[in-house]
Amino acid sequence: MTTGESTRNWTRRTLAAQALGRIDVRTRAVVPPVHVATTYVRDPDGQYRSGNVYGRPDNETVREAESLIAALEGSAAAMVLGSGMSAATAVFLALSPGDHVVAPKVMYWALRNWITSEAIDWGLKADLVDTSDLGAVRASMRPGETKLVWLETPANPLWSISDIAAVAEIAHAAGAVLAVDSTCATPMLTRPLEHGADIVMHAATKYLNGHSDVVAGALATARTDALWERIARNRSMLGQILGPFEAFLLIRGMRTLPLRVQAASASAMELAQRLIGHGAVAEVLYPGLPGHPGHALAKRQMSGGFGGMLSIRVHGGEAAAVAAAARVELWKRATSLGGVESLIEHRASIEGAGSPCPKDLLRLSVGIEDPADLFTDLDQALRAASA
Numbered sequence: 001m002t003t004g005e006s007t008r009n010w011t012r013r014t015l016a017a018q019a020l021g022r023i024d025v026r027t028r029a030v031v032p033p034v035h036v037a038t039t040y041v042r043d044p045d046g047q048y049r050s051g052n053v054y055g056r057p058d059n060e061t062v063r064e065a066e067s068l069i070a071a072l073e074g075s076a077a078a079m080v081l082g083s084g085m086s087a088a089t090a091v092f093l094a095l096s097p098g099d100h101v102v103a104p105k106v107m108y109w110a111l112r113n114w115i116t117s118e119a120i121d122w123g124l125k126a127d128l129v130d131t132s133d134l135g136a137v138r139a140s141m142r143p144g145e146t147k148l149v150w151l152e153t154p155a156n157p158l159w160s161i162s163d164i165a166a167v168a169e170i171a172h173a174a175g176a177v178l179a180v181d182s183t184c185a186t187p188m189l190t191r192p193l194e195h196g197a198d199i200v201m202h203a204a205t206k207y208l209n210g211h212s213d214v215v216a217g218a219l220a221t222a223r224t225d226a227l228w229e230r231i232a233r234n235r236s237m238l239g240q241i242l243g244p245f246e247a248f249l250l251i252r253g254m255r256t257l258p259l260r261v262q263a264a265s266a267s268a269m270e271l272a273q274r275l276i277g278h279g280a281v282a283e284v285l286y287p288g289l290p291g292h293p294g295h296a297l298a299k300r301q302m303s304g305g306f307g308g309m310l311s312i313r314v315h316g317g318e319a320a321a322v323a324a325a326a327r328v329e330l331w332k333r334a335t336s337l338g339g340v341e342s343l344i345e346h347r348a349s350i351e352g353a354g355s356p357c358p359k360d361l362l363r364l365s366v367g368i369e370d371p372a373d374l375f376t377d378l379d380q381a382l383r384a385a386s387a
């Protein structure tokens with residue numbers, strides 16, 4: 001059991017740093033213990049007054065991670081699951097066969113592939129649209145049939161921005177809920193529920209954990225309604241709960257989330273500005289740049305920065321992009337994003353056929369290293385590749 005939560009309105013940075021200020025009741029430890037039990041003792045009359053019955057639905061360490069995510073997102077409740085994909089698919093699978101969903105053309109590729117294959121086989125109908133175009137979103141609605149609109153903003157790998165408030169209005173008018181994959185914005189830069197979204201999803205594997213050592217997913221909800229209860233029931237029945245050690249690591253990672261996101265966003269902006277003028281770079285895709293098509297909206301919808309993700313398109317096409325990625329020394333050539341170490345990836349190689357990702361694109365996940373070192377390394381790799 002933990003205690004110590006203050007009732008005052010501390011900022012998110014303060015809440016994160018202290019993981020809500022919870023302390024262990026018995027030992028007074030400032031870091032609560034990791035609860036590993038898979039089962040809990042009944043009271044003599046057979047009741048479970050502790051609220052804990054069995055490890056598949058119940059774990060206190062998991063609940064602590066959820067409380068912190070709920071505080072950061074300003075949600076009524078939160079849920080952590082075994083991966084970002086398990087969190088995202090849990091929302092779709094809480095619908096019913098025959099329901100229609102709308103999702104972006106530009107989004108995390110594995111979820112897009114799942115929606116257009118497995119989700120259809122399971123019985124959902126799906127349309128992929130340009131969600132940065134409100135007319136296209138409006139035209140895709142089937143009132144009474146559309147039950148879910150999915151957004152990702154900023155969206156992989158072009159960092160397209162969608163208008164959460166406007167899409168929420170369109171979705172709600174058609175009787176649908178709006179869920180937002182906010183993995184790359186993080187609650188430090190955008191809180192989708194404040195803009196009218198119903199559910200927020202995170203690949204907690206990325207920024208929330210931040211150290212490339214936990215695979216986890218999170219959902220946060222505006223209301224604990226029937227849809228939420230169904231998602232929770234499915235998590236319990238299908239065994240999708242996050243493990244207690246992973247939940248502990250996630251809490252530890254989130255303590256520094258505000259500082260990490262601030263540093264990554266500032267460095268990404270600096271790199272984006274320096275890369276615009278680079279001779280080997282054809283285009284820089286970053287919502288913080290005035291030339292990005294989503295910049296004005298991002299300025300309204302995001303606060304405190306534009307995130308740590310950017311992409312560059314390299315002169316010389318796919319071969320030059322792959323050659324540049326091959327020559328980095330400091331950047332790590334790896335998939336994933338949102339960790340303290342900077343990653344570079346030739347994204348088209350992983351996304352495959354049907355992806356809107358240009359073949360000359362390199363995706364950059366900016367970590368918390370010195371941005372001058374990051375630029376020096378990228379610069380030498382780009383120069384060597386184009387020589």
Ligand SMILES: Cc1ncc(COP(=O)(O)O)c(C=O)c1O
Pocket residue numbers: 083084085086088108111152156181183184202203204205206215216217336337
């Ligand atoms: C934006 C986004 N959403 C969802 C996911 C899926 O998360 P996970 O790999 O934890 O299943 C990822 C993973 O790369 C992602 O980048």
